Amino acid sequence: MPSISLNLSGLKARNEGADVRHDAPALPRSPVQARQLSKRFGANTILDNLDLEIRAGEFVALLGRSGSGKTTLLRALAGLDRISSGTLDVPQARAAVFQEPRLMPWKRAWRNVTLGLKIDQPRERARAALEEVGLAHRENAWPATLSGGEAQRVALARALVREPQLLLLDEPFAALDALTRIRMHQLILSLWRQHRPSVLLVTHDVDEAVLLADRVLVLERGRIAADIAITQQRPRSADAPQFQKVRAQLLQLLGVELDTPAVAPAPETPAPIVAPFNFSNFSI
Numbered sequence: 001m002p003s004i005s006l007n008l009s010g011l012k013a014r015n016e017g018a019d020v021r022h023d024a025p026a027l028p029r030s031p032v033q034a035r036q037l038s039k040r041f042g043a044n045t046i047l048d049n050l051d052l053e054i055r056a057g058e059f060v061a062l063l064g065r066s067g068s069g070k071t072t073l074l075r076a077l078a079g080l081d082r083i084s085s086g087t088l089d090v091p092q093a094r095a096a097v098f099q100e101p102r103l104m105p106w107k108r109a110w111r112n113v114t115l116g117l118k119i120d121q122p123r124e125r126a127r128a129a130l131e132e133v134g135l136a137h138r139e140n141a142w143p144a145t146l147s148g149g150e151a152q153r154v155a156l157a158r159a160l161v162r163e164p165q166l167l168l169l170d171e172p173f174a175a176l177d178a179l180t181r182i183r184m185h186q187l188i189l190s191l192w193r194q195h196r197p198s199v200l201l202v203t204h205d206v207d208e209a210v211l212l213a214d215r216v217l218v219l220e221r222g223r224i225a226a227d228i229a230i231t232q233q234r235p236r237s238a239d240a241p242q243f244q245k246v247r248a249q250l251l252q253l254l255g256v257e258l259d260t261p262a263v264a265p266a267p268e269t270p271a272p273i274v275a276p277f278n279f280s281n282f283s284i
């Protein structure tokens, strides 16, 4: 695929009361910068003066309890919703994948990939993107004939074909079975390595976050409450002590009580495997 051109012009100025910058910076800077970003729905403040920075090519995971505002933040970064106040710099070239693939059922797979794009050779571009997600052979398939994992890969191809500088993923693996999810983890890592967009992956799965990301953020009360760098080399093993330490730290931040006791209790007296012989059990 052609390389992604650097374009730091931000969201259009349809953000009410928000200062959204369009100027190209003189020095290299993080392509994603939110400063004092707030989002309110009526009287409810969901994002409250939030600061966030994602560097070029960085893979960031965002954790938070249900209803903490993860999707709200992702939609603001995607330009799908207005912010209420603050500043937001994001690349123009960005794409989002959601939990459900959101394919048009009346369009074949390849047409879904290029939906809404005005590009030369759309079919070839769609095919190349589908090939990257291992679905070239399904380019003519109707969405209804795709498995959950395949449909999600088409959604990923639709994001790729836009050559995003920022890839936004909102729990994209949550509806998939465990094996498909593992394959998708590998796929997303290999695509990220190849194209190097900045990634924001929203997930409620702590293991997924620690397995994939360079940095894990926790959203709480409208702000980034924790920012943890994951230094473990990839591929990562969930069995590594380093992994488990970060995992425990994040679970604690999320208020999840671990039921594994710090000190293992003394084993109970084991029950006899063979019952003692008792003549009274026998009748002759």
Ligand SMILES: Nc1ncnc2c1ncn2[C@@H]1O[C@H](COP(=O)(O)OP(=O)(O)O)[C@@H](O)[C@H]1O
Pocket (backbone or CB within 6 Å): 041, 046, 064, 065, 066, 067, 068, 069, 070, 071, 072, 073
């Ligand atoms: N369009 C909307 N109108 C009103 N409230 C909303 C809207 N979208 C989200 N919310 C509220 O914002 C809060 C955060 O939602 P969301 O960002 O979807 O959380 P998360 O993705 O972390 O589970 C929730 O209380 C939700 O009800």
Ligand SMILES: [Mg+2]
Pocket (backbone or CB within 6 Å): 070, 071, 072
């Ligand atoms: Mg959500």
